[in-house]
Amino acid sequence: MRRTESRMVTGGYDIRGIVTWVVLMSLFVTQLLVYTWCRVQCVQVGYEISKEADDYQNLMAVQNTLKIELERLKSPDRISKIAHYQLGLVTPVPTQKKTIVVHEND
Amino acid sequence: MKTTEANGINFRITAVAVLFALLFLGIAVKVIYLQVFCGEWLSRKAVGQIEKTLTTCGKRGMIYDTRLREMAVSVDTTSVAAYPRQIHDTDETASALSGILQMPPDPLRLKLISRRSFVWIRRQVPPKEEKAVRELKLAGIDFIPDTGRYYPNSTRAGQLIGFTGIDGRGLEGLEFYYNEQLRGKAYQFTVLKDALGKKFEAENEYHAARSSGNNLVLTIDRTIQYIAENALSETLASFSARSGMAIVMDPKTGAILALANGPLFNPNSYRQFTRECWRNRAITDPFEPGSTMKVFSAAAAIESGGCTPNTIFFCENGKYRIGDDVVHDTHPYGWLSLQKIIKHSSNIGAIKMGEMVGPEVLYRTLRDFGFGQKTGIDCPGETPGNLLPFEKWSKIDAGAISFGHGISVSALQLITALSAIANRGVLMKPYVVRAITDPGGGLVRSFGPCKVRQVVSEKTADTVKKMMVSVVQSGGTGVRAALDGYSVCGKTGTSQKLNEKGEYAGDAYIASFMGIVPVENPRVAILVVIDEPRKDHYGGTVAGPAFRKIARETLNYMNVPPQNSTERLTAFLKTRSSVETIRAYPAP
Numbered sequence: 001m002r003r004t005e006s007r008m009v010t011g012g013y014d015i016r017g018i019v020t021w022v023v024l025m026s027l028f029v030t031q032l033l034v035y036t037w038c039r040v041q042c043v044q045v046g047y048e049i050s051k052e053a054d055d056y057q058n059l060m061a062v063q064n065t066l067k068i069e070l071e072r073l074k075s076p077d078r079i080s081k082i083a084h085y086q087l088g089l090v091t092p093v094p095t096q097k098k099t100i101v102v103h104e105n106d
Numbered sequence: 107m108k109t110t111e112a113n114g115i116n117f118r119i120t121a122v123a124v125l126f127a128l129l130f131l132g133i134a135v136k137v138i139y140l141q142v143f144c145g146e147w148l149s150r151k152a153v154g155q156i157e158k159t160l161t162t163c164g165k166r167g168m169i170y171d172t173r174l175r176e177m178a179v180s181v182d183t184t185s186v187a188a189y190p191r192q193i194h195d196t197d198e199t200a201s202a203l204s205g206i207l208q209m210p211p212d213p214l215r216l217k218l219i220s221r222r223s224f225v226w227i228r229r230q231v232p233p234k235e236e237k238a239v240r241e242l243k244l245a246g247i248d249f250i251p252d253t254g255r256y257y258p259n260s261t262r263a264g265q266l267i268g269f270t271g272i273d274g275r276g277l278e279g280l281e282f283y284y285n286e287q288l289r290g291k292a293y294q295f296t297v298l299k300d301a302l303g304k305k306f307e308a309e310n311e312y313h314a315a316r317s318s319g320n321n322l323v324l325t326i327d328r329t330i331q332y333i334a335e336n337a338l339s340e341t342l343a344s345f346s347a348r349s350g351m352a353i354v355m356d357p358k359t360g361a362i363l364a365l366a367n368g369p370l371f372n373p374n375s376y377r378q379f380t381r382e383c384w385r386n387r388a389i390t391d392p393f394e395p396g397s398t399m400k401v402f403s404a405a406a407a408i409e410s411g412g413c414t415p416n417t418i419f420f421c422e423n424g425k426y427r428i429g430d431d432v433v434h435d436t437h438p439y440g441w442l443s444l445q446k447i448i449k450h451s452s453n454i455g456a457i458k459m460g461e462m463v464g465p466e467v468l469y470r471t472l473r474d475f476g477f478g479q480k481t482g483i484d485c486p487g488e489t490p491g492n493l494l495p496f497e498k499w500s501k502i503d504a505g506a507i508s509f510g511h512g513i514s515v516s517a518l519q520l521i522t523a524l525s526a527i528a529n530r531g532v533l534m535k536p537y538v539v540r541a542i543t544d545p546g547g548g549l550v551r552s553f554g555p556c557k558v559r560q561v562v563s564e565k566t567a568d569t570v571k572k573m574m575v576s577v578v579q580s581g582g583t584g585v586r587a588a589l590d591g592y593s594v595c596g597k598t599g600t601s602q603k604l605n606e607k608g609e610y611a612g613d614a615y616i617a618s619f620m621g622i623v624p625v626e627n628p629r630v631a632i633l634v635v636i637d638e639p640r641k642d643h644y645g646g647t648v649a650g651p652a653f654r655k656i657a658r659e660t661l662n663y664m665n666v667p668p669q670n671s672t673e674r675l676t677a678f679l680k681t682r683s684s685v686e687t688i689r690a691y692p693a694p
Contacts, residue, residue, distance in 0.1 A: 046298070057182075061182045064179070064181060064182070065181075067176070067179075068176070068179060068181070068256065068258050071175060071176050071258040071259070072258050074175070075258070075259055075262075075328075075332075076328060076329045076332035076333075077259075077332060077336075080332070080336075091658060091659055091662055092662065093590060093591070094590050094591025094592075094668035095591075097591075097667065097668055099667040099668075100676070100677055101676045101677070102676075102677050103676065103677070103678050
């Protein structure tokens, strides 16, 4: 009888039991939703990482190509030809050279 | 509500509850069965569908020159492949591909009707062709990422660097010799794919970066290499020569600054050249050096103590009989001092000098200079040359070896021995790789100067150097190698080649010149060897000017000031950065 009195009974329903169940179910459903959201996010981030990795690879390939192009442009053959034929430069003879003696002041 | 009606409702509720309970029980049983009893098998099946483990190789390491400028790089390319079973129209596909890839259609058709599930169509196609094939959107044709080798400087040091095959293995030169260091390590990585086949979470890049091969840093300087190759090519063209070699070495360290072989060879398209062009002749090919050997015979004579530069020998007026053989000089000479023998390059004088020294001393000295044995350079296919033990020498051998016949040497041995003269009698081990670095640029191993032995005393080396100065002075055989503003010492060499019968051919010569600049503080030792020049065959005339051109431009590039220049500008600096400014912008 004491137990019966301590329960909140409304219209024959056990209110406390219902609330407990609702809270537990809410927690369970929320947990499921959070877990699903995490998995979806994880996959999404995976796709983004893949895309970024691909972009990185492409950029590295471009950088590599540019490096090679730079080396080609700096090659002695090309510079020598430009210097000789376009600019009319020649290798200086000893009389055209001056030695600079450098003294450093501390 | 009546009791019977309430009972009916309760019964229906109970029935529905029991029904649902049974359904859920069925589902639970199935779930337990799948999870507990079939879980492992299902997991494996699922992983097999979404995960793919691939094995691939890291990128091949780079090859740099001494100033860390790329000489060989790995580039990302694409290879075209086919899955024959997926091709709808073989003929149409073959004709379309043959047009773009410039391949004969019949062999291509045979590939496409192959029973194999996968065939390569063409490896490492150029981007333009790849794009054109992609645009065709042919069924069963796939594009596989690949790595190719590219040499940005094309012919620069082509024979020295070598090349790799289509599978990335080194086949020639340093690419072959250092293949284990250069090649990328094999690694496995997992590709995850979703239901649509899209890949995600690529861990490949992490592994790829760590699996690349090590890099090589050479002692070769790209600019000096260009200077040497350019001068050599000009000489070969001028004299319609068959081939040639030029080596520039730092005599103090044994580091090779340039190693040129002519005709030039482009490793980017090695298949378009004959195998003869691939060879690094300067290291692999022995030849009779001719008069350049007189320098070392003279060193033996002086070192033995029986000779000085002023010791005189009778040169028999140009004709000297040894047994059944007769040796000639280009000009008839009477009495000549040792210095004059070197200056005028008298064969008979060299024989007399050799006779005075004796075969054993001559042999031991030449052997100490490194002739008849490998130098140990880090290149494949080095020849030891040929220097018979003195016990096996005939009388003519002893005489001939004194002036560079009856002995075969490689260009590398010759320049190394000359460097010993320049380096106060100390023979250094020649080397072309100064460091091996990891993919991140960290040092793995470094190679430095390595002293082999003291061949002759410092005094002897100095005396020989002084004698060699006369060669490029008026009246000497190497006047065309003289350089304005710098002191030069050197020696010319002209030797007849042997024909198929083993006899000296009357029309085939090897012309050479080797020298040191500047004499007082040698910065470079240079050797030029021209094989079978047509219009002229004397070393001083053919190889001398090439030596001069290489020396002049190399010293200019190395900022070695002219010795006879008395003009000086003095600058006082406050900061270190000002030094760099002055170096970058020299006075007009």
